[in-house]
Amino acid sequence: MLRVEGLEAAYGDSRILFGIDLQVGKGEVVTLLGRNGMGKTTTIKSIFGLLKPRAGTVQVNGEDLTGAEPHKIAHAGLGLVPEGRQIFPTLNVHENLVATARPGGKWTAPRIYELFPRLEERRRNMGSQLSGGEQQMLAIGRALMTNPRLIVLDEATEGLAPLIRADIWAVLAKLKAEGEAILVIDKNVDALTKFADRHVVIEKGQVVWTGTNTEILATPEVKDRFLHV
Numbered sequence: 613m614l615r616v617e618g619l620e621a622a623y624g625d626s627r628i629l630f631g632i633d634l635q636v637g638k639g640e641v642v643t644l645l646g647r648n649g650m651g652k653t654t655t656i657k658s659i660f661g662l663l664k665p666r667a668g669t670v671q672v673n674g675e676d677l678t679g680a681e682p683h684k685i686a687h688a689g690l691g692l693v694p695e696g697r698q699i700f701p702t703l704n705v706h707e708n709l710v711a712t713a714r715p716g717g718k719w720t721a722p723r724i725y726e727l728f729p730r731l732e733e734r735r736r737n738m739g740s741q742l743s744g745g746e747q748q749m750l751a752i753g754r755a756l757m758t759n760p761r762l763i764v765l766d767e768a769t770e771g772l773a774p775l776i777r778a779d780i781w782a783v784l785a786k787l788k789a790e791g792e793a794i795l796v797i798d799k800n801v802d803a804l805t806k807f808a809d810r811h812v813v814i815e816k817g818q819v820v821w822t823g824t825n826t827e828i829l830a831t832p833e834v835k836d837r838f839l840h841v
């Protein structure tokens with residue numbers, strides 16, 4: 613589904629990624645973990661064509677899309693829930709959902725409302741009138757409406773209250789049960805080990821640990837060494 617190999621990226625002279633390898637298979641939930649500033653968002657930007665990689669390859673379903681324009685990446689089936697949500701403030705909930713929708717798959721507005729009943733209650737509210745949690749639900753709904761092969765979430769629960777975070781993780785677990793492939797960037801590793809299949813830990817732009825969920829649970833030093841602040 614997604615295969616990233618040897619990805620290198622920089623902002624001007626400042627090199628950030630030094631050869632990231634990462635794969636997500638069909639129906640798999642993979643996490644990208646690491647402390648602040650280690651290059652998680654830069655990895656996502658490089659995958660989505662928002663930052664041109666300096667080296668390495670990004671393949672989606674066997675097609676080489678390294679450095680391709682963001683719309684081509686979306687068309688190939690990658691759906692992004694960006695950091696900061698970036699929903700349209702002057703469109704209402706329903707308009708936000710359909711604005712970038714790509715019909716033809718299983719995700720339709722009624723199915724999104726089934727997943728997030730709160731959004732249905734708020735369907736005529738403007739994006740700017742939503743709480744942080746509602747905006748996050750809308751950002752996930754909007755990405756699903758493109759009927760992606762793989763959904764990528766960058767810090768989806770950042771800044772949310774614990775109960776809302778738990779709601780978002782419950783939805784991710786539900787999506788996994790439905791067979792969706794998910795790449796999730798989040799700092800709450802304990803919550804992710806409840807439903808993830810594999811984990812990739814990065815430090816200073818390099819993969820320093822990778823393993824299955826069973827392996828990370830059996831190796832508490834991974835958390836102590838690479839994830840605790």
Ligand SMILES: Nc1ncnc2c1ncn2[C@@H]1O[C@H](COP(=O)(O)OP(=O)(O)OP(=O)(O)O)[C@@H](O)[C@H]1O
Pocket residue numbers: 623626628646647648649650651652653654655
């Ligand atoms: N636009 C930019 N220009 C220059 N440097 C940047 C830019 N964006 C990020 N950086 C730097 O790149 C490094 C990696 O940042 P990145 O956002 O990828 O980290 P992250 O692992 O996602 O962290 P966080 O959890 O804080 O979002 C940091 O040192 C950051 O300061």
